[in-house]
Amino acid sequence: MSKVKKINHVAIVVRDIEESLKFWETAMGLKLDHIEEVPSQASKVAFIPVGDSEIELVQPTTADSGMAAYLEKRGEGMHHLCVEVEDIEAKIQELREAGVRLINETPQVLPGRKMAFIHPKSTSGVLVELYEITAAG
Amino acid sequence: MSKVKKINHVAIVVRDIEESLKFWETAMGLKLDHIEEVPSQASKVAFIPVGDSEIELVQPTTADSGMAAYLEKRGEGMHHLCVEVEDIEAKIQELREAGVRLINETPQVLPGRKMAFIHPKSTSGVLVELYEITAAG
Numbered sequence: 009m010s011k012v013k014k015i016n017h018v019a020i021v022v023r024d025i026e027e028s029l030k031f032w033e034t035a036m037g038l039k040l041d042h043i044e045e046v047p048s049q050a051s052k053v054a055f056i057p058v059g060d061s062e063i064e065l066v067q068p069t070t071a072d073s074g075m076a077a078y079l080e081k082r083g084e085g086m087h088h089l090c091v092e093v094e095d096i097e098a099k100i101q102e103l104r105e106a107g108v109r110l111i112n113e114t115p116q117v118l119p120g121r122k123m124a125f126i127h128p129k130s131t132s133g134v135l136v137e138l139y140e141i142t143a144a145g
Numbered sequence: 146m147s148k149v150k151k152i153n154h155v156a157i158v159v160r161d162i163e164e165s166l167k168f169w170e171t172a173m174g175l176k177l178d179h180i181e182e183v184p185s186q187a188s189k190v191a192f193i194p195v196g197d198s199e200i201e202l203v204q205p206t207t208a209d210s211g212m213a214a215y216l217e218k219r220g221e222g223m224h225h226l227c228v229e230v231e232d233i234e235a236k237i238q239e240l241r242e243a244g245v246r247l248i249n250e251t252p253q254v255l256p257g258r259k260m261a262f263i264h265p266k267s268t269s270g271v272l273v274e275l276y277e278i279t280a281a282g
Contacts, residue, residue, distance in 0.1 A: 009174040014196025015152060018226055020269055028269040035243035035267075036228075036236075037146035058228060059151025060197045065269070084270030086223040089155055091173075091195060099173075106172035130172075132157055132165040132202065133221030 010098035012091050016139045017062040021079050021087040025054045025067045028084075032056055032063060051075055088125070088135035096122045096140035115140070147235035149228050153276045154192075154199040158216050158224040162191045162204045165221075169193055169200065188212055225262070225272035233259045233277035240267075252277070 022028040025043060033040050033056070041055040041062075050073035054065040066087060068076035078087060093099045096115045103110060103126065111125035120143045126136040159165040162180060170177050170193070178192040178199075187210035191202040203224060205213035215224060230236045233252045240247060240263065249261035257280045263273040 012173055012175055012195060015155065015198045015200075018152065018155060018223075020271055022269040030243075031245065031268050035240055035245050036149060037239070038149055058149060061152045063152075063226075082219075085265070086155075086226060086271055089200075089223060102174070103172055106167075108168065108172050128222070131168050132159040134157055134223055 009102060010096075011094040012099075013094060014092050015061045016090040016092040016137075016141075017064045018089055019064045019066050019087045019137075020085065021075055022065050022067050022084050023079065025052060025065050028065050029054065032065065038063070045069070049073070049075065088137050090123075090137035090139050092139045092141060094140070096124060096138050099138055100124055119143075146239060147233075148231040149236075150231060151229050152198045153227040153229040153274075153278075154201045155226055156201045156203050156224045156274075157222065158212055159202050159204050159221050160216065162189060162202050165202050166191065169202065175200070182206070186210070186212065225274050227260075227274035227276050229276045229278060231277070233261060233275050236275055237261055256280075 032038050038056050038058060041057055043052060043054045045052050050070040051066050051068050056063045066075060068079055070076060108130040109127035111127050115122035115124045122140045122142060124138045128135050166177060169175050175193050175195060178194055180189060180191045182189050187207040188203050188205050193200045203212060205216055207213060245267040246264035248264050252259035252261045259277045259279060261275045265272050
């Protein structure tokens with residue numbers, strides 16, 4: 009069975025990254041790696057390493073994205089949990105065989121990684137993202 | 146500043162641990178470490194190591210706990226994010242000086258660890274738990 013390696017990141021949807029950094033960076037003493045505009049997801053993201061994982065603060069940049077709708081409905085808080093796997097195609101195949109409902113039947117291929125989301129209906133309500141790292145970051 | 150070492154665990158509140166394990170254990174292939182009754186928190190907890198962290202599935206065992214109320218109101222999903230710190234008293238002091246609102250002003254001392262919760266008002270909506278490990282598990 010394809011190996012789950014670690015928690016890659018926990019994504020937190022926020023209204024204002026600068027405001028959130030007052031807690032995560034200034035008060036907690038974590039070190040911000042960088043902030044990135046992610047137009048494909050209509051958001052900007054702050055990457056904050058914590059041990060072998062990351063906390064990602066995600067701020068929607070348009071009012072009509074899924075992330076913005078989530079923020080409007082549920083408020084700020086944890087949005088998804090990303091686990092890193094060795095072989096994402098093999099894992100997706102295993103999940104499909106186990107009857108798990110997927111949001112992405114085939115992985116999205118991005119520079120340095122492949123990714124796919126699993127539907128919260130199959131995961132006790134957690135939006136789970138799968139990552140396979142395909143190149144050193 | 147007192148060091149944040151890693152994500153200790155992500156806690157997921159669930160209705161039925163056995164049902165949730167069909168995803169996390171059977172489908173995802175993670176290995177359940179053990180299930181523990183935690184009467185002080187009116188719940189039972191499944192501990193699932195993932196890399197250097199854990200996923201904890203928390204099932205309320207009474208209808209009148211905070212966790213049960215959360216489950217009723219928000220449904221299953223991620224409940225809190227626990228980060229491990231080197232010195233919890235120092236971290237609490239630092240947070241207090243930064244104006245962060247705490248749920249526990251002094252840490253709860255349990256076998257093997259000290260713990261305290263930070264109020265979601267100060268953290269972009271995330272219930273954050275601090276852990277200091279005081280003995281090998």
